[in-house]
Amino acid sequence: MGRSPCCDERGLKKGPWTPEEDQKLINYIRKHGHGSWRALPKEAGLNRCGKSCRLRWTNYLRPDIKRGNFTAEEDQTIINLHSLLGNKWSSIAGHLPGRTDNEIKNYWNTHIRKKLLQMGIDPVTHRPRTDLNVLAALPQLLAAANFNNLLTLNQNIHLDATSVAKAHLLHSMIQVLNNNNTSSSSFDIHGTNNNIFDQSSILENRPNISENLYDPIQNLPHNDHQPLDSFFSPIGVFSHQDDQDMIPPLISASSDESKQPQMMIKNKEVLKHSDHTSNPSSTSTFTQDHQPWCDIIDDEASDSYWKEIIEQTCSEPWPFLG
DNA sequence: AAAGTTGTCAACCGCGGGGTA
DNA sequence: GTACCCCGCGGTTGACAACTT
Structure with a gap:
């Protein structure tokens, strides 16, 4: 060559x-x-x-370059895509019209990366950091987990599935971390069992969850009666009965988006072409075409933490789909 | 006010993929 | 199949700005 x-x-x-x-x-x-x-x-x-x-x-x-600060929506898109694609800046840029790979790369390194670190999330793997530094920084972690900006659900914001999944996962992580402040039975900070979202680990900790004094995600009162195993199902996790203050369901109750906050599942075509305005149907929900999470993952996606989760959930039958 | 530190971002560098002769 | 060329990508650098001490 x-x-x-x-x-x-x-x-x-x-x-x-x-x-x-x-x-x-x-x-x-x-x-x-x-x-x-x-x-x-x-x-x-x-x-x-x-x-x-x-x-x-x-x-x-280039005349079509977009100048100015990144919007919150662009932030979220970058994080979502990075969790799927890794440092494929040009691919990420392809989903953000008017933004260049260089600009996104710089923005990631100077802003988003730091934000994620402050939240206790490893910006490379998108896994929660489980090292001692994170535990030492637990107060900041908890503060950062106050997703007011991300999860102000009564506002007219369309959260995508990945955002909400991440919020739930972070919520879970903090619960586990809290539990381990009082009991270190199942959480191994040395990394031998560092998948803190391991279901059994969560379930082992469950009896203490209701005792947590702090719920890091405001507007998300913890429903202790909700089976925690449903946490790992893209359906069950969001199926609270009292949905007024809850994270919006993955399944829209109505096709009318304007009536309520709704999880918008971006399918492959949307990610590829960003054709939101001219073709609203390209932004689908589970109810509309039963698009599983697996299909959200582009072929170019690297093996990421989120991909693993998505694939795991997709490998199991979805009761509501029958 | 000056010096030191940190943040930002445009630009560079080197590598690898793909096309072609 | 091989060598060459071009292009694009991701990582890194360095100049400048902004902030802190």
Whole structure:
């Protein structure tokens, strides 16, 4: 496999672009398109390598680039996609119109990564951190788990399935952590049994859950009568009887989105094309087409914690589907 | 006010995939 | 099948800004 020699050539300018260079590049691409990036700088009268030109165009000069802060929705999309795709920034960028891979990568490293760490979530694996540092930082973890921004359910916000699943999982994690403050029977902070969402582990801890003084997720009063094993079912976990203050169900009770907060399950096509507006039906719910979580996972998804969970839940029969 | 520290982000670097002769 | 070329990706760097001491 040969290497491009273009960047080895001497005398080519590096570093920040000047407005004049930008203008030359814009003018040339407007007239001729970029064509061969390698040939472009010479033809456009730029003393740069093609690589540099391509980067400048795709990351900065392209007319369809969206400027400004990331919205909460974009944040969530990035986190969701990263949990499925890992550091596939270009793939993630493909689902965020107007955002570049470089921008998303920078944003992840400077903002989201820190947020997740503060929440006690490993930004690489998307697993809860179970090391001693996290336990030491438990107060911050609990505070961070106050998902007011994420789970203000009475507002007109469409939460996607992954967000809610994560919220529940974090909720569970904190419960386990709390329990282990009083009983260290089943939680191994040294990592030999570091899957703290292991059902048996949760169930072992269950008798103490109702004694927890702190429920980290506001608006989510813990229903101690709810079977915890249902926590791991994409159906059962959200099937509270009193749903007024609960996380919205995965199954919409009505197809009319405007009537209530509703879990919007993004299917593969939606993730691929983001065609929300022109084709509302492409955003499906379980009731509409029984789209299992497994199908949400794109082929390009890496093996992530969430993927494991989703696959596990999909491997089991869903009672409501019959 | 100055020095030091931390945060941000544009740009670079090197690698690997894919196309082609 | 191999070598070469181009392109795009992900990781990293470094300049500048903002903040803290």
